[in-house]
Amino acid sequence: xxxxxxxxxxxxxxxxxxxxxxxxxxxxxxxxxxxxxxxxxxxxxxxxxxxxxxxxxxxxxxxxxxxxxxxxxxxxxxxxxxxxxxxxxxxxxxxxxxxxxxxxxxxxxxxxxxxxxxxxxxxxxxxxxxxxxxxxxxxxxxxxxxxxxxxxxxxxxxxxxxxxxxxxxxxxxxxxxxxxxxxxxxxxxxxxxxxxxxxxxxxxxxxxxxxxxxxxxxxxxxxxxxxxxxxxxxxxxxxxxxxxxxxxxxxxxxxxxxxxxxxxxxxxxxxxxxxxxxxxxxxxxxxxxxxxxxxxxxxxxxxxxxxxxxxxxxxxxxxxxxxxxxxxxxxxxxxxxxxxxxxxxxxxxxxxxxxxxxxxxxxxxxxxxxxxxxxxx
Amino acid sequence: xxxxxxxxxxxxxxxxxxxxxxxxxxxxxxxxxxxxxxxxxxxxxxxxxxxxxxxxxxxxxxxxxxxxxxxxxxxxxxxxxxxxxxxxxxxxxxxxxxxxxxxxxxxxxxxxxxxxxxxxxxxx
Numbered sequence: 001x002x003x004x005x006x007x008x009x010x011x012x013x014x015x016x017x018x019x020x021x022x023x024x025x026x027x028x029x030x031x032x033x034x035x036x037x038x039x040x041x042x043x044x045x046x047x048x049x050x051x052x053x054x055x056x057x058x059x060x061x062x063x064x065x066x067x068x069x070x071x072x073x074x075x076x077x078x079x080x081x082x083x084x085x086x087x088x089x090x091x092x093x094x095x096x097x098x099x100x101x102x103x104x105x106x107x108x109x110x111x112x113x114x115x116x117x118x119x120x121x122x123x124x125x126x127x128x129x130x131x132x133x134x135x136x137x138x139x140x141x142x143x144x145x146x147x148x149x150x151x152x153x154x155x156x157x158x159x160x161x162x163x164x165x166x167x168x169x170x171x172x173x174x175x176x177x178x179x180x181x182x183x184x185x186x187x188x189x190x191x192x193x194x195x196x197x198x199x200x201x202x203x204x205x206x207x208x209x210x211x212x213x214x215x216x217x218x219x220x221x222x223x224x225x226x227x228x229x230x231x232x233x234x235x236x237x238x239x240x241x242x243x244x245x246x247x248x249x250x251x252x253x254x255x256x257x258x259x260x261x262x263x264x265x266x267x268x269x270x271x272x273x274x275x276x277x278x279x280x281x282x283x284x285x286x287x288x289x290x291x292x293x294x295x296x297x298x299x300x301x302x303x304x305x306x307x308x309x310x311x312x313x314x315x316x317x318x319x320x321x322x323x324x325x326x327x328x329x330x331x332x333x334x335x336x337x338x339x340x341x342x343x344x345x346x347x348x349x350x351x352x353x354x355x356x357x358x359x360x361x362x363x364x365x366x367x368x369x370x371x372x373x374x375x376x377x
Numbered sequence: 378x379x380x381x382x383x384x385x386x387x388x389x390x391x392x393x394x395x396x397x398x399x400x401x402x403x404x405x406x407x408x409x410x411x412x413x414x415x416x417x418x419x420x421x422x423x424x425x426x427x428x429x430x431x432x433x434x435x436x437x438x439x440x441x442x443x444x445x446x447x448x449x450x451x452x453x454x455x456x457x458x459x460x461x462x463x464x465x466x467x468x469x470x471x472x473x474x475x476x477x478x479x480x481x482x483x484x485x486x487x488x489x490x491x492x493x494x495x496x497x498x499x500x501x
Contacts (some may be wrong), residue, residue, distance in 0.1 A: 039436070040409065044409050044410055045409050045410055045434070045435040045436055046409070046410035046435055047410075049390070049435070127455050130453055231409075231435060232435075234436075301412075301413050301457070301460075302415060302433070303412065303413060303433050303438070305438060325435060325436070326412040326413070326433070326435050328410075328435065333412075333413070348411050355431065356399075357415075
């Protein structure tokens with residue numbers, strides 16, 4: 001058995017406002033995106049995954065960046081950096097989009113919320129420094145960019161999550177998917193967003209750092225809630241078919257290749273006006289891309305991990321796995337990756353080079369487990 | 378029957394020239410929920426230190442290196458359908474394979490049960 005943990009110097013790692021709570025809960029702490037984060041608690045990855053699908057799980061995602069843009073025409077300016085439709089985003093509504101570069105590559109993916117007087121964004125931990133530098137470089141000086149370093153971020157996810165949150169924030173369970181509200185929990189002003197990264201219903205909750213432990217302990221006291229680590233977060237999002245930045249989407253993949261065209265609004269497709277628009281819009285209109293992100297379903301029991309080569313019957317390399325593992329709810333190995341366009345159709349037979357074995361697999365539709373987002377009638 | 382352990386948390390239980398190999402209770406706990414074990418084939422030959430099997434948890438794959446040189450005589454077919462046997466019974470029912478040991482002096486580098494107990498106590 002070989003050690004797999006990164007041997008970073010723990011002293012260089014940042015701690016989230018919930019660090020002492022993780023230790024109290026016997027979380028196994030590992031380095032992740034420059035932070036010391038809980039990969040699992042004593043319940044274990046499989047147990048935590050299943051608990052989230054069956055009841056509710058609380059995740060610390062405070063390593064992610066929370067950023068606010070204030071000032072006149074912040075929405076118009078933000079549209080110069082992302083392909084999403086931000087101008088037409090209603091107050092208290094959330095949109096998924098991405099920062100693109102001039103080559104059409106993805107610099108980061110993010111959640112954008114239009115609030116009453118500003119725009120609130122949640123960006124990836126590993127990209128936040130670059131994202132902020134990117135915005136400072138491209139947005140005009142009159143726009144104020146504020147990093148909310150004094151706030152923790154947690155996610156409460158699962159079929160019981162919304163009802164549980166409504167015990168502390170009246171009406172939280174009535175919010176539509178991808179909507180935002182400001183509520184008071186334990187006397188602390190919290191931002192709640194009905195979204196997540198598990199495929200389940202639930203919210204993300206931004207909490208003032210000094211109240212984060214109190215709020216989380218209050219939520220964890222509810223009998224249906226367990227603390228969940230990054231291990232289960234990854235298996236949950238993979239089953240839900242959601243991309244992990246730096247793996248499934250990178251600076252070398254465009255939103256079209258990544259099968260994220262749904263996130264580019266009609267008006268933006270007609271007008272462009274975002275970095276890489278020429279390439280991205282040409283790819284959309286011509287349908288001409290070299291490779292495409294797809295689901296991959298191994299036929300046997302062996303998981304195919306990130307970096308596994310995808311082959312055709314004649315041993316030609318036709319793609320690569322970008323995320324792969326075992327889906328506890330799916331009850332078998334699942335993966336996603338990129339294949340050449342002519343092999344991207346659902347049902348196509350492919351092969352996976354896992355160590356010395358060439359394993360059978362099929363291109364499969366995602367998500368692997370149905371998403372259960374709350375849609376208001 | 379004598380059991381030996383390695384610093385990589387594998388065990389080999391030796392009867393005559395045959396060693397039964399698996400991973401320790403400590404190892405299964407550290408790996409977490411095991412979902413797949415890639416086993417060698419009967420007749421395969423390995424030298425000490427060769428990669429002989431792979432254990433996959435939800436999180437990651439971990440290689441198992443051969444503690445001794447020899448030829449595989451039997452593999453635990455139960456693991457093909459029920460890899461979690463390694464979690465529930467790491468040092469008994471969750472064994473991986475049996476190997477015909479070609480040089481039993483290689484066992485001298487390993488720890489006995491007491492030695493291993495002390496070794497893992499030092500890791501806590």
